[in-house]
Amino acid sequence: EPEVTQTPSHQVTQMGQEVILRCVPISNHLYFYWYRQILGQKVEFLVSFYNNEISEKSEIFDDQFSVERPDGSNFTLKIRSTKLEDSAMYFCASSEYGDANTGELFFGEGSRLTVL
Amino acid sequence: AQKVTQAQTEISVVEKEDVTLDCVYETRDTTYYLFWYKQPPSGELVFLIRRNSFDEQNEISGRYSWNFQKSTSSFNFTITASQVVDSAVYFCALSNQAGTALIFGKGTTLSVSS
Numbered sequence: 001e002p003e004v005t006q007t008p009s010h011q012v013t014q015m016g017q018e019v020i021l022r023c024v025p026i027s028n029h030l031y032f033y034w035y036r037q038i039l040g041q042k043v044e045f046l047v048s049f050y051n052n053e054i055s056e057k058s059e060i061f062d063d064q065f066s067v068e069r070p071d072g073s074n075f076t077l078k079i080r081s082t083k084l085e086d087s088a089m090y091f092c093a094s095s096e097y098g099d100a101n102t103g104e105l106f107f108g109e110g111s112r113l114t115v116l
Numbered sequence: 117a118q119k120v121t122q123a124q125t126e127i128s129v130v131e132k133e134d135v136t137l138d139c140v141y142e143t144r145d146t147t148y149y150l151f152w153y154k155q156p157p158s159g160e161l162v163f164l165i166r167r168n169s170f171d172e173q174n175e176i177s178g179r180y181s182w183n184f185q186k187s188t189s190s191f192n193f194t195i196t197a198s199q200v201v202d203s204a205v206y207f208c209a210l211s212n213q214a215g216t217a218l219i220f221g222k223g224t225t226l227s228v229s230s
Binding site for chain 2: 035041042043044045048056058089091093104105106107108109110112
């Protein structure tokens with residue numbers, strides 16, 4: 001069964017460092033998303049991406065965050081200067097369609113980021 | 117503003133008991149979608165169901181059933197004859213028609229003991 005894959009599964013970094021989280025969406029999917037979950041809390045939407053541009057973003061997704069589809073398969077989330085509060089599980093998701101009626105989100109297993 | 121409330125933080129049951137997880141939502145949209153996701157201890161998010169705002173029929177899938185009541189803005193999830201493998205965090209979520217952003221509740225941690 002096709003799946004969304006994320007790397008790394010766990011990354012530890014020092015505050016102020018740049019981090020790139022990588023995702024390989026399901027191959028025929030066109031819509032890509034990042035969500036995050038701070039330990040023990042709810043899952044929060046960060047950003048959605050379609051046709052090489054951001055289609056929607058939340059207040060959490062400020063200037064220190066950026067997303068990119070550098071090639072035909074990867075979808076990345078970059079955090080420029082990490083802060084302690086960026087420590088969370090980051091989930092990538094993809095869907096074939098962009099509307100909720102038909103676009104089931106498939107989530108990856110998450111990348112745990114720990115900022116020290 | 118959209119909001120999802122899962123008032124039950126943790127529920128503990130013994131195997132074979134039935135359990136209902138509550139979900140109450142708020143939205144001003146007339147067209148919206150409700151979801152349930154399961155997050156097992158391994159951490160991934162597993163899609164369970166999607167329901168649109170025009171379809172209030174209850175749904176049953178094996179031991180799982182969902183009760184959508186627009187009048188009370190609730191979308192409750194029942195597991196019949198629970199099993200240890202059902203132990204997980206369960207999230208209710210809401211989206212508008214565009215569906216690009218899911219609003220999740222805080223989740224309910226279900227522990228099923230043998």
